[in-house]
Amino acid sequence: MTPAATPPLLEIRDLVVRYGEIEAVRGLSFSVGAGEVVTLLGSNGAGKSTTLKAISGLVRPAAGTILLEGKPLEGLKPEAIVRLGVAHVPEGRRVFPGLTVRENIMLGASNRSGLGKRALRDEVEAMFDLFPDIRRFGDALGWTLSGGQLQMVALARGLMAKPRILLLDEPSLGLAPVIVQAVFAIIAEVRRRGTTVLLVEQNARMGLSVADRGYVLETGRLVLSGDPESLWANDEIRSAYLGGRAKAEVLAAG
Amino acid sequence: MSGTPSPVADPATAVPASPPAVRRRLPLGSLAYAVLAAALVAVAATTPLSGYALNILMQAATYAIAVIGLTVVLGLCGQINLAQAAFFGIGAYAVGLGTVDGGLNFWICLIVGLGLAVVLGAALGASTLRLGGHYLAMVTISFQQILTLVLTNWIPVTHGPDGVPNIRRPALFADGQSYLALCVLVLAIVGWLVWHMPRTRLGRAMRAVRDNELAAGVSGIDIYRTKVAAFAVGSLLAGLGGGLFAGSFTYISPDQFSFAESIVFLTMALLGGVGSPVGAVIGTALLILIPEWLRFLKEIPGLYLAIYGLAVILIVVFMPDGIWGFLGDQVRRLRRTRPAPPPAAELTLSQGEASTAPMLEVSDLSKHFGGLKAVDAVSFTVARGGIHALIGPNGSGKTTTLNVLSGLYSPTGGTVRLAGQDVTRLSPHRRAAAGIGRTFQNIRLFRSMSALENVVIGAERPNNPLGAHDRAALEARARAALAFVGLEGRAEEPISGFSYGHQRLIEIARALAGNPVLLLLDEPAAGLNSSEKNALTVLLRRMAAKGLTILIIDHDMTLVSDVASHVTVLNFGRRIADGVTATVLREPAVIQAYLGEDAAAGPAASLKTDLAPV
């Protein structure tokens, strides 16, 4: 299942993350190859968001390794990690409410140095080509936007970092189904352009629709992995979300 | 005792037969204290002291009373009060003006001063209804400044900057020596009272408010009244100290009661340890006596206070619990363990009259945050007895609904009826009084207290038909609740010593001790490992077996389907399913809500397999 020969862009080994006493992630291992879109699925509390936070440096792992092209990320501050090319679009979007859409997107390039004012402005305008629906909101303040618009802005902002890998946390959260379609259409386009994405989603259907591979987490452990079609057809995925008699077993990654 | 809903329990049998009267521990501590205090008073009255030494000691004693007042409002209740010197001044001026200008009896003036201080202190405390944190700090500073301005400028009444000289002491204590003895006596009494305060009902309420306001509210404590009481007590003591100070120094002027003095009081409290009267005395003694030994510091104006300011910063950064806070921990470890209490009785839960009417009726409940409809016209009922689950994917509005039900949010629309009573607009502590208990997803225990004290607070909820007012009965009930969740043996341990899973159990015990008619559990399984979850399932079933009505939110579907007979499903703030658990969990709408739309349009079309029913 893994891309042959080339080492993975991102590698997670035996990751353990604790919040006080609670183990949110218990020994997680998986990898993401360059150019892939990998989706982490699982119900709430499964540890998906925590995994992303560990990668981007918002939380410190209790144990385990996170390697970006072989370089360890654990213990680095978020500012340093994003400079290495890991852009995190967090859960809830977190668009700056008092800044305009343009300003938000512009700040997405804060991890890059040596970018002139004109070049920056041009890049922001170019970004609107990918997100035509929000071009007319360019000068609107963050707090005036709807959930779907905010998701687009957050995505554009993340892409401005020209990331090696984009971490997307629950883009469908709180959005109406129609809006979710639009957002995932953009994610599909991002995928087509070759950006590596690690996507976390509760909505298994949408999450798998744009993925090359998927993993299912349950209470901090990996319980299923595979390509989207077989995962979707698997009964176990339903029990991971909805409980029931079919008890999932831990499978080796890959 | 009963396990099924029964007619109103006969009070005689409802409370478990008291264990053989737990003998009141011989108040050795209090006896020793009384002896020590008497000795000190005697020493003060008889040892010949120079006028100078007398002054210093009287100042220390009267200041200590005011600083003890600070330990109540700031240390016990966690409310910031930067106007302590103002209340000190109110007491002082009441005595000063009353005896000198009014020619009144010292004691009458003192009492008037106390009354004034209490009333104004309570008024200041009343501002906590709307304010907390730095707003409260500013209000207290403003009050302090206004009082200083009044004292300085209202010359016809207060004599202005000239102050009030020749204050006369009461006839009985006219000479310095006996007056000092009086001050020491009052200090000893105040100290003893405040020493015991944390263990009284009001003291417990204050500590709960300080530790976790939200949890205090849902446990039935009237947060607002508790804060006002804390302010009132704090300013009462400051006024008392001030009145005595006026008699000791016999001359008062406005600059003795300025904002700088409030900071001095604060520093004394922080240095000694804001948590106890012992700390207050230590801090006061140190900060009055040390500068006397380092008198040269006062030669250079400002140096003394500059060091004060620096000391405040250093104490806050490096020694937040103060000297006694640090030492007190060591002392506590040396204290002998209490004799093992008798085994706890079975926990009783009285459910009131049997009825087929639903326990909870939620009608058209809505909660909007600006434009966001977090909860949108949701209706459901919860039958008496048994476990009902409220589920839905992330962001569906479950937690918001629970917060509305427990009174933490007020609804935008709709009604909530508990056993027929409309509780829609009640504050959290009144809902607790009506019989709603709740636990929190992120565990809200009172961290400075033991497990037992946490649960006792739960037992103290107002209108608890199985509640009591005497300490022994409350403790017995608390132990019964702890025994029910399996933690009886560790009742005296502080919260920090318990694992996460056990802390959750203590929170449940606290709610049970209040004998709720409806228990709201917010993600009780969050963060538990599988064996803990199994234990939780068993516990929940035992609770239901006692006739308790439980409404549970959780994401763990296995747990939910194991314990809940009925389930209501929310998505995007709306109810999408309601009914018997097994059936509802198979409904396509529910499965779609969790796993995603089957819509054919867009990239999802690449996934051609349909979702077959389980």
Add this chain to the structure above:
Amino acid sequence: MDLILQLLFTGIGIGSVYALVALGFVLIFRATNVVNFAQGEFSMVAAFLMVVFAVDLEWPYWLSLLLTIGGMALLGALFNLGVYYPLRHRSYLPVIISTIGASIFLANTTLALYGPQPQVLPPVFETQGFLLGPVFLDSQYLLIIAVTAALVAFQYWFFEHTLVGKKLQATSQDKEMAALLGIPVAGMIMLTFVYSAVLGGIAGILVAPVLFVSIQMGATIALKAFAATIIGGFGDVTGAIIGGLALGIIETFGAAYISVPYKDAFAFLVLIVFLVVRPQGLFGERVAEKA
């Protein structure tokens, strides 16, 4: 009518000083959630520094000004490192108490070093002022109003039109998200403290010739600035400016028509009234603004 116009001018003048101090105070609050009770001391220290350089050492005004502003920047940086940074993860109570301690330390160290005598800082201009119709425009007050207007304009330009300004706003609005984008949060906070200290310092230098330069001036100005921010809506930048002006006017009219000795009390009364009646201030309803 003439009196009213005159009072209005004076009120706006003194209100500008409050606005400046309030601005520095609000900026720190927005970036760090800290209520800096030592903000007024920044003004006081700057005024004393000016006295030392310009009056005692008799150095040229512009040199003294530069040195003082440099000194204030340094003070802001030290304040950040010594008072805010060690407590940045603690709750509001220790931080409030710590800034109060800092305020007392600063005021009394100045007292210890300089002595209790109030000092005089001469006004900048030789001419006292001029008449415009019935109103006498004092030159120092004119300077205060002009400098405040210039600083507000500068701040507007800085926050609206420079990248650093946007990064500062972002840090104020969501520190964690700013870090996720690569914005150096610690550096932004340091910049905020330095800038606020300089703002407070400038306010002190401007108002010094009008009042006496005394140890107490810091505390009085700070509390007025608090009142201003409460009136305007806590945490709101425009509100701080308008609140400052409003307070200056209220106070001046109050002193003239009601009572002079209780002049200071007006600020506190207004503060209490607002806190009790309308804690969110005049502009509190507005959702997060641009700085």
